[in-house]
Amino acid sequence: AQTVTQSQPEMSVQEAETVTLSCTYDTSESDYYLFWYKQPPSRQMILVIRQEAYKQQNATENRFSVNFQKAAKSFSLKISDSQLGDAAMYFCAYRSGGTQGGSEKLVFGKGTKLTVNP
């Protein structure tokens, strides 16, 4: 079974600074997808960024980027120029690949609570 580990229960960052959230995962599969989701206090889960395992290039979405190290099974999230609105719980998630008889099941880490200080 796949597992996702987020070793930092809480992190804090100064506004406009950069912060990196860690995530490691364990799988024997070669085809999979990795996601970072954000859950602000309003509780609506929002996708931040995604990475296909077969892609070597790290995904980037505006101020958000990942460092995907497939051999090390590591998938960290870097937030640049942090804003007050970035304060939230961040969840790393894994999903198996394949489209035939597959599943949308996400395996989540325990989450990292990010505080942004003004």
Add this chain to the structure above:
Amino acid sequence: KAGVTQTPRYLIKTRGQQVTLSCSPISGHRSVSWYQQTPGQGLQFLFEYFSETQRNKGNFPGRFSGRQFSNSRSEMNVSTLELGDSALYLCASSSGTGGPYEQYFGPGTRLTVT
């Protein structure tokens, strides 16, 4: 496009009762997944329905069940409620065709069992 909706948003039940939660996916989405979120266990996968069939199931007791209708709306039912069932229940919808496509989450139903 309307987002994923869940009803009710809040629910208070007593032990031993049963409860039904509803999820309406984004139009055109055929897959609905359910997750239980608690402070202790985090986010745990309950089950996924695709085209009215349960495609995957998490490690939960048989008291947790679900179904999906022809319009892709889904319900989950919890029978004989226990205090430990208090949680935020999230549903997520997607096309169900795999790939790196996003799952869209609803706002959740907060269930409190007393």
